[in-house]
Amino acid sequence: MNKKEFYILNNIYNIEKGRQKVSIDTFLNQSLKSVKDFENLVANGYIDEKSRKLTDKGLKALEPYRVQNAVILAAGPSTRFIPLSLEQPKGLYEVKGEKLIERQINQLIEAGITDITVVLGYKQEMFFFLKEKYHVKFIFNSSYNIKNNIESVYLARNELHNTYLCSCDNYFVENPFNQFEYQTFYAGYNVYKKTNEMYVESDEENRIVNMKKGCDQGQIVMGHSFWQKDFSDHFIELAEADREVGIYNEAFWEMLVADNLSKLPAMYLKEYTEDSIFEFDYFEQLREFDSQYVGHTHSEIIRNIKLVFRCDEEDIVDFRNVSEGMTNTSFIFKIKDVDYIYRHPGDGTESIINRRHEKRSLELAKEVGIDPTYIYMDVNEGWKISKFIHSFREPDYADFEDSKKILNVLRQLHKAPVSVDYGMKPWEDALDMENLLLKKDPTCFKNFESLKEKIGNLYKKTLGDGVEKCFCHGDTYKPNWMIKDDGEVILIDWEYSGYSDPGIDVGYYIVDAMYDFDDACKFIKEYLGDTYSKEREFHFMAYTAIIAYYWFVWALYRESCGAIMGEALFNWYEMAKKYVDYLTD
Structure with a gap:
């Protein structure tokens, strides 16, 4: 049958x-511009x-066009929807009294589509109630944080037939x-503005x-x-061919379609009005x-901010995501034209970071003038609010003048009359994290036993050599430094701080800069100044290896919790191995 005839029957x-x-x-009076198609169907x-109802033959004619099932993509973390997405997936937001995904499932069921599959990833456990309530099926996407939604579509390939x-x-x-x-088809409508849509x-x-x-304007999807079955089959074939290469790993599924329109069966635009579909x-x-989201967001994060600043929820505006750090996720918000930054703790950090200690360090760092940005921290949940610094730059590892600026602050910090009863012990802490890893995988350290033994022996050589502990930062890599336009240098993020060996702070800057031995010695000599000796130089070089090893083990642990450490993990391993071998030889 032709499209008009299908439209009438449907x-x-x-x-x-x-x-x-x-x-x-x-319907017939309003919709039929010509009675010809209707007369043909009769x-x-x-x-x-007589009754103007479908006959059995009419129902049979519709059967080849039956929608078999639906696949709902719900794996993504929705990072653009911070802060709400830190607490629950976007599909579970309640909009006008209904959760988004439940409204959609109910609309599918109302249309007769009861075979529904949901692809899960981020905070997947929060969707589990759907199975009992609606008898949906689940597919789990473990790569939701490193691949885009094309991965979810591919994982659902066995469910793609005549499918929504x-x-x-x-x-x-x-x-x-x-x-x-x-x-x-793909639903869409016409807009007269520039958007982020396709x-x-x-x-x-x-x-x-x-x-x-x-x-700048036009039809957006x-x-x-x-998808009819032939389109589904061709798409899966193209996606399968890309698995080894991974060109589309970080793409939405639409990009694969866009690049292969000539190879795929026809896809049509089904037009709606702009006020009928919202994303x-x-x-x-x-x-x-x-x-309802103006005055009451149902968000604990918004509530936290409201209580700290004693403001109304509608005063908290202009949320902007900050790229996820290695440990936490952060976002910027504005109150009365002033920007602040909210730190949300990463999964698994409660096992390796004492938030009560961190808060004390933040207060001390503010007192000694090293970090004036601190405003408030909750020791139970680990969230923190700070002033947002707009105009600054990170230090240039290749610029020794910047190194001098950094070392001036480190000396000021290490000489501060501060003593606390906590602090990093990188060798012992690495052993503790190793034990956490071994509980998950007893063989995970098999290939690193030799490196571990060398680091342990090097650590023993630093004991009792006269270098005294002091108040340290513990995480002195470049992103934690701010050099302002007026020359002020600020050191932020005190999660790993405490009363520790100063070699931790000096050594980790060297590690992240990936300095060779000559540059490392130059950096250490500048730090030590009049207190320089070959023995003290050896101590700080040794701690370069030790702290690199600590961060390597830390990265292994974070990856076991689902974080993606990427190249940093390998760099820490390489620096630990490079410096321990150099000092051992």
Whole structure:
């Protein structure tokens, strides 16, 4: 049948099922510009002329167009939706009284689609209630934090037939789903502004002929799509071919389609109005759509900020994500035109960081003038609020003048009349983290026993050599330094601070800079000044190896908790091995 005939049959079917709130007569009177298509359907026995209802033959004619199932993508962490996404996945946000994903599932079920698969990743356990409540199936995407949603689509490949592909964060004002669909399509509408969405060009039949980003206006794709089986099969074939190369690992699935429109069966644009489909990329968009989020967000993070500043929730605005650090996630917010930064603790950090100690160090660092940014920290949950510094630069490892600036601050810190009863013990702490790792995988240290033994022997040589402990920072790599335009140098983030060996602070700067031996010696001599001796130089060189080893083991532990350490893990391993071998030889 042609598209117009399908349209008539499908709408009559929906009216008969109570899914459209008009009568068949009203629909026919409003929608039929010509009676020819209707008369053809009657003549072919698809519609009963008297009752204007579908016949058995009409139902059978629709059967090849039946939607078999739906796949809902819900694995992503939604980092643009900070701070709410730190507490729960975006699909579980309540919008106008309904959770986004539940509203979508209910709309699918209402349309007769009961075979529903949800692809999970970030905070997956929070979705588990859906299985018992709606009898959905789950697919688990363990790569949600390193690959984009094309991975979720590929993992659901066995569920892709005549299938709706949906995103858990869409809000449809009216139910857009049907029991039957005529052709492969992507929903969308026309806009007269620049957006971050994918723009499409379509021909006179609405077939998509081009897809691209960055346009000033035009048709965008937004919401659900429907894939006929031949489209699903071809997409899976292309995705399979990319598995070894991984060109699209960090891409949305639309990019694979955009680059292969000529190789794929036709995909059409199904047009909606701009006020019928919503996707909330940022918290402020949700506030505009649902007024409950202006005064009461149901967010503990927003509540924390409100209590610290004694303000109303609507005063907290302009949320901006900060790229995730190695340990935590942070975001910037504004109150009364002043920017602040909120630190949210990373998973697993409660096992290796004492937040009560960190808070005491923050207070001390502010007292001695090393870190004036600190405002408040919660010792039970580990969150922290600081002033946000706008104009600064990080030190240049290759610039020795910058090194002198850094060392001036370290000497000031290490000479501060501060004594606390906690602090890093990098060798002992590394052994403790190793034990945490061995509980997860008893063989994980098999290849590093030799390095561990060398570091242990080197550590013993530093004991009792006269270098005294002092108040230390513990994490002196470049991103924790701020050199302001006026020359002030600030040292932030005191999670690993305490009463420790100063070799930790000097050595880790060397490690992160990946200095060779000559540059390391020059850096150490500058730090020691009049107190320099070959024995003290050896101590600080040894701690370069020891602290590199500590961060290597730390990185192994963080990866076991799901973090992605990347090149840093290898660099720490290399620096530990390089310096311990040099000093041992």
